[in-house]
Amino acid sequence: MMAVRLFCRRDRMGTAIALLVAPLLFGCQSVSSPPSPNAAPAAELHVLTSGGFNIAFDALATQYTAETGTRIVTGYGPSMGETPQAIPARLDRREDADVVILARSALDRLAAEGKVTPGTQVDLGLSKIAIAVRAGAPVPDISTPDALRATLIAAKSVAWSDSASGVYIQTTMLDKLGIADQVRPKGRMIPATPVGEIVASGQAEIGFQQLSELKPVKGIRIIGLLPDSLQKVTAFSGGIVAYSSRQQPARALLDYLSSSKADAVIRESGLEPASRKAKP
Structure with missing residues (x-):
């Protein structure tokens, strides 16, 4: 069986440098690069x-x-x-x-x-957009575009999010209903906070947000989805x-x-x- 030798020398910094690499190492250990300090565990x-x-x-x-x-x-x-x-x-x-x-x-x-x-x-x-009122408040009619139009005109305050659903409400849906000038002044775009919490606290009479975002909020009643002709998925x-x-x-x-x-x-x-x- 042929013997395999591994010769090592040291540089000026004292680091061992292998001159010949063999399948079996005798007398020297391989040195691996240290992990990046920002690397997260693989799991x-x-x-x-x-x-x-x-x-x-x-x-x-x-x-x-x-x-x-x-x-x-x-x-x-x-x-x-x-x-x-x-x-x-x-x-x-x-x-x-x-x-x-x-x-x-x-x-x-x-x-x-x-x-x-x-x-x-x-x-x-x-995801579809839903509408909520405060728990115990009267339930307005939102079953048709005309009913929703009347409800929003009668509402004292309205809230929607500053994300996808709210941008649609503010820039598109109100225009479709022809009531942008009447509703935008009393509407609020809510940043970062769930709209349901604004409704639950009484800061807004009606709130619009994704159904999945309204469902976990306590103190509100989800009265339904936007009518199909106004819905944005x-x-x-x-x-x-x-x-x-x-x-x-x-x-x-x-x-x-x-x-x-x-x-x-x-x-x-x-x-x-x-x-x-x-x-x-």
Whole structure:
């Protein structure tokens, strides 16, 4: 059997340098590069999610950890807007993040700006806009566009979010109803805080927000969805953060969130699973 020798010398700093590498090392140990001080454990993922998918994701994160052992660290913020908590602002600060979940239009903007890895976007849940009043308050008629128009004209105060649903209410729906000039002055776009909480506290008589965001709020009554002809369905979608060092584990999480294993939780939260939507 041929003997294999490994010769070593030292440089000026005293570091051992191998002159010959063999399958079996005698007398020297290999030196590996130290891990990056910013590297997270392989079994950990950081996710930023917006309000429409928060309830579903909290449950799914627990479910995913139980099945895979991967620890999920979750941060919350709106899909858009000017607040520091907004997901685009958090990526601008390069907060530790591997996956973002937010309204599809905002996600696609992040991908176009190079902040989300192109081609990783996947729709997870489809959300509709609902209307709420304070618990115990009279229930107004919202069953038709005409009924909703009359209700909004009669209301003393109205609130909507500063994210996807609220932008639609303020810039599109009120114009469709022909009452923008009457309702905008008494309306409030609410940043960062759930609209349901504003309604529950009596600060607004009527509130509009994604059904999935209104469902967990106590002290309100959800009186229904927008009429079909006025409804806007928003896709909440996930993507992988471009600067994440954990691209493959992030992809595995998105695959799980868009699989049939997530369907029941997504429906329970007030969304419809996007992967199960009818094909045209």
